[in-house]
Each structure stands twice: as C-alpha cells, then as structure tokens.
Amino acid sequence: MSASSRKVNAGLSILLAAVLFICVTIITNYFLGFARIDLTENRLFTLSQGTLNTLRDIDETITLRFFFSRELANEFPQIRLYGERVRELLRAQILRSSTPNPSPKKKIKL
Amino acid sequence: MNGLAAVFMREFQGYFATPLAYVFAIVFLVATGLFTFYVGGFFDIGRADLQPFFTFHPWLYLFLIPAISMRLWAEERKTGTLEILLTLPIPLWAAVIGKFLAAWAFAGIALLLTFPIWISVNYLGDPDNGVILSSYLGSFLMAGAYLAIGAAISSMTRNQVVAFVISVAVCFLFMVSGFTLVLDFFTCWAPRFLVETIASFSFLRHFDDIRKGVIDVRDLVFFGSLMAFWLFVNFVVVDTRRAG
Numbered sequence: 001m002s003a004s005s006r007k008v009n010a011g012l013s014i015l016l017a018a019v020l021f022i023c024v025t026i027i028t029n030y031f032l033g034f035a036r037i038d039l040t041e042n043r044l045f046t047l048s049q050g051t052l053n054t055l056r057d058i059d060e061t062i063t064l065r066f067f068f069s070r071e072l073a074n075e076f077p078q079i080r081l082y083g084e085r086v087r088e089l090l091r092a093q094i095l096r097s098s099t100p101n102p103s104p105k106k107k108i109k110l
Numbered sequence: 111m112n113g114l115a116a117v118f119m120r121e122f123q124g125y126f127a128t129p130l131a132y133v134f135a136i137v138f139l140v141a142t143g144l145f146t147f148y149v150g151g152f153f154d155i156g157r158a159d160l161q162p163f164f165t166f167h168p169w170l171y172l173f174l175i176p177a178i179s180m181r182l183w184a185e186e187r188k189t190g191t192l193e194i195l196l197t198l199p200i201p202l203w204a205a206v207i208g209k210f211l212a213a214w215a216f217a218g219i220a221l222l223l224t225f226p227i228w229i230s231v232n233y234l235g236d237p238d239n240g241v242i243l244s245s246y247l248g249s250f251l252m253a254g255a256y257l258a259i260g261a262a263i264s265s266m267t268r269n270q271v272v273a274f275v276i277s278v279a280v281c282f283l284f285m286v287s288g289f290t291l292v293l294d295f296f297t298c299w300a301p302r303f304l305v306e307t308i309a310s311f312s313f314l315r316h317f318d319d320i321r322k323g324v325i326d327v328r329d330l331v332f333f334g335s336l337m338a339f340w341l342f343v344n345f346v347v348v349d350t351r352r353a354g
Contacts, residue, residue, distance in 0.1 A: 006350050007350060014346055017339055020339075021335055021336070024331065025331075025332060025335065026303065028327070028328045028332070029307060029328060032328050035326070036325060036326040037324070037325040038323065038324050039240035039244040039323045039324070040238055040241055040322075042238075045322065045323070070302075075290055077288035077289055077309070077314070077315060080288070080309070081288075
C-alpha cells in the first residue's frame with residue numbers, strides 16, 4: 001500500500017472511531033439514566049424506603065410539573081446538571097409509583 | 111499478553127529510574143496541599159469533607175498529566191528508540207496499551223500518596239468515606255482520560271514541547287466543553303442533541319457527578335470510551351507512521 005492511501009485509511013478509521021465514540025455517548029446519555037451506585041453513607045441520592053412506601057400507597061393521580069429553560073441554563077453548566085438531576089429524580093419517582101404513567105410529556109417552549 | 115506486561119514493567123520502572131517520578135510526585139503533592147489549604151480553604155469551610163481537595167484536581171491534571179504523557183511517544187521518536195520498540199516481537203497494541211497503563215498506574219500512585227489528607231480529615235472529623243472513595247475513583251478515571259489524550263498527541267510529533275502544549279489545549283477543551291466557551295461554536299448550527307452531547311463531554315461535569323458520591327454508569331462509559339477512542343487514535347497514528 002502506498003503511503004498516501006495508508007494516510008487516508010488512517011484518517012478514515014479515526015473518523016469512524018470518533019463517530020462511534022459520539023454515538024456511544026449519545027446512547028448512554030439517553031438510555032442509561034438509572035444505573036448508578038450510591039456510595040454516600042446516608043444514601044443521599046437513592047429513594048428511601050419511606051418514599052417508596054408513600055409512592056406505592058398514593059391512590060390519586062398526581063401531576064408533576066417541571067419547569068426548566070434549556071436556553072437559560074445553557075450559560076450555567078452547574079444549573080444544567082442540577083436540572084438533569086431533578087428530572088431524573090422525578091422520573092425515578094414516577095417509575096416507582098403504583099400506576100406509573102410517565103407518558104404524557106409536554107414540551108413547552110419558553 | 112506477555113508483550114503487554116513487558117512494556118508495562120519496562121515503562122513503569124522507567125519512571126522510577128529517572129527523576130521524573132520523584133519530581134512529578136513531589137510537585138503534585140505540594141500543589142494539592144497548597145491548593146487544598148490556601149485556595150480551597152480546607153479549615154475555613156469547617157466541614158469534614160475533601161471537596162476543597164478534589165476541586166482542584168482537574169486543573170492540576172490539566173498541566174501535570176500532559177507533562178507525563180508528552181514523552182511517551184515523542185521521546186522514543188526523537189531518540190530513535192521507537193524503531194527498536196516496533197521491531198520487537200510484541201504486537202503494536204500491546205506497546206500502546208502497556209505505555210498507557212504504566213503512565214496511568216504511575217499517576218495512580220501519585221494520587222494514592224495523597225492519603226495523609228484522608229487520614230487528617232478522618233482525624234479531624236467524621237467525613238463520608240463513601241464520597242471520598244468515589245471522588246478518588248473519579249479523579250483516577252479523569253487522570254486516565256487526560257493521559258489517553260496526551261499519549262495520542264505525543265505519538266503525532268517528535269517534539270515534546272509541542273506535544274505538551276497541544277495536549278493541554280485539547281484537554282482544556284474537553285474539560286470546559288460544558289461551558290458556553292465551547293458550546294457557542296455549536297449552538298448556532300448543530301442540532302440540540304448534538305450540542306447536549308458535546309456538553310456531556312465535559313470532564314468537569316462527569317467529575318462533579320462522581321465527586322458527589324454517585325457512580326453513574328454514564329460516567330464510567332464516558333471515561334472508558336474516551337480512553338478507548340484516544341488509544342485507538344494513538345495506535346493508528348503509530349501504525350501509519352511506522353509504514354510511511
């Protein structure tokens with residue numbers, strides 16, 4: 001193989017690897033939200049047994065409204081991170097409730 | 111596998127045969143100490159945790175880790191020992207991974223040597239050791255990510271200074287990729303999911319997550335795939351240059 005075609009091959013394989021890397025990141029970002037190990041002593045980031053019991057026993061329908069402006073949060077990485085954490089907490093609570101129904105998602109543009 | 115172990119042992123012992131290991135470890139330890147106590151205000155905040163200690167790790171690594179990684183390949187190329195290494199009966203991937211693992215293990219030892227601060231905080235108060243453990247793990251993973259980037263860039267040049275400067279620049283971009291500094295390049299043309307993916311490349315963000323005491327699979331996958339990607343780049347660059 002000539003030197004130039006080797007270089008093209010190398011460039012292509014690095015490009016492919018970069019695309020693969022970005023795809024893996026996107027997939028994990030969107031689909032692996034719940035797999036985590038909480039190492040804090042008091043289990044600060046895990047739903048407690050009391051919360052789980054309460055969630056199980058609620059009979060009525062509860063609507064959760066989460067207001068979060070992505071445009072405004074773009075400026076502040078910490079706030080964006082915090083917003084994600086709140087969203088994940090809400091989602092975790094919905095999944096553990098007696099009749100989980102997280103489907104009606106409405107995105108309102110502000 | 112033998113080739114990998116041989117490269118690893120040779121590289122790892124090489125650190126301690128030169129002043130590099132001692133200079134690096136001492137500067138790292140002194141710098142972490144100074145930052146923790148003076149800039150971070152370890153005593154002033156009045157809490158028994160190691161947050162002021164870990165806050166500065168990404169910034170210290172930004173300059174110290176490229177200093178380890180810059181010589182990995184550039185030095186071999188410059189002194190001409192790369193040809194010897196590449197003609198040895200070991201596969202190229204073993205050389206790439208062996209060098210990386212040796213540097214990572216060395217960074218890990220420097221990190222472990224900060225244990226007096228862990229003892230002090232346990233002596234002074236009652237910290238959450240789970241959080242400290244997860245922070246150490248996060249710091250170690252982040253060091254590996256910086257190293258993988260630095261090693262790949264070191265393989266592209268024969269000049270160590272160039273390798274150092276470019277590694278610092280690339281690591282800095284990865285570190286702050288959650289900030290508008292980087293995102294502004296993308297927000298005007300890229301779709302939102304891509305912008306958010308780029309934002310999620312931020313080392314600071316993943317490290318902040320782990321530092322709270324939660325080890326998320328996303329953080330592990332991110333650091334793992336980042337290292338794999340840059341090691342692959344490293345492999346391809348060395349392989350192409352060997353032929354050309």
